[in-house]
Amino acid sequence: ELKVEQNPLFLSMQEGKNYTIYCNYSTTSDRLYWYRQDPGKSLESLFVLLSNGAVKQEGRLMASLDTKARLSTLHITAAVHDLSATYFCAVDLQGGSEKLVFGKGTKLTVNP
Amino acid sequence: KAGVTQTPRYLIKTRGQQVTLSCSPISGHRSVSWYQQTPGQGLQFLFEYFSETQRNKGNFPGRFSGRQFSNSRSEMNVSTLELGDSALYLCASRREGPGGGYTFGSGTRLTVV
Numbered sequence: 001e002l003k004v005e006q007n008p009l010f011l012s013m014q015e016g017k018n019y020t021i022y023c024n025y026s027t028t029s030d031r032l033y034w035y036r037q038d039p040g041k042s043l044e045s046l047f048v049l050l051s052n053g054a055v056k057q058e059g060r061l062m063a064s065l066d067t068k069a070r071l072s073t074l075h076i077t078a079a080v081h082d083l084s085a086t087y088f089c090a091v092d093l094q095g096g097s098e099k100l101v102f103g104k105g106t107k108l109t110v111n112p
Numbered sequence: 113k114a115g116v117t118q119t120p121r122y123l124i125k126t127r128g129q130q131v132t133l134s135c136s137p138i139s140g141h142r143s144v145s146w147y148q149q150t151p152g153q154g155l156q157f158l159f160e161y162f163s164e165t166q167r168n169k170g171n172f173p174g175r176f177s178g179r180q181f182s183n184s185r186s187e188m189n190v191s192t193l194e195l196g197d198s199a200l201y202l203c204a205s206r207r208e209g210p211g212g213g214y215t216f217g218s219g220t221r222l223t224v225v
Contacts, residue, residue: 102156
């Protein structure tokens with residue numbers, strides 16, 4: 001059974017600081033997704049990582065994927081208050097099971 | 113282009129009732145999947161449909177069912193509602209192919225009283 005673990009689950013950081021959220025998964029997969037969710041809202045797609053070594057960047061967020069280690073990271077650079085949200089990673093199985101398994105999410109709070 | 117449309121946005125139902133939620137995927141997307149989000153269990157997969165066929169099903173009781181129509185629109189139904197069914201129900205559509213990501217709708221917030 002595919003399991004996805006994120007850590008930390010809660011992250012409080014000051015504006016201007018850097019931090020990394022980790023996402024480990026238990027079964028071979030080469031498709032990993034990062035989403036952002038604001039309170040009471042739906043999931044906003046941030047990154048789709050499709051191969052080993054994939055790295056994608058958008059603004060202050062950068063995501064990477066290491067399929068050998070079954071690890072993805074979401075790095076936050078010089079955090080700003082607007083990044084406060086819950087971030088989820090999700091994996092689907094090789095062969096395209098069309099079923100996402102989500103981590104529990106990391107609630108990020110960026111303090112001024 | 114239009115995104116994934118879910119209706120209704122909010123619902124309040126009484127225990128024992130049934131409810132039907134609707135999802136219209138992005139035009140051209142034939143895969144539609146449903147997820148339940150609760151504070152305790154997080155995001156859990158319900159089922160996935162492609163070309164009117166259920167291809168995958170999560171670990172939910174038979175009270176949860178769904179279907180997909182020829183225009184790719186999907187509905188999910190929950191019968192004999194329980195308090196624990198209160199959740200945000202999210203629908204996602206996906207373009208076929210290795211690069212296709214999942215796009216989520218705004219969700220339906222179901223409250224069972």
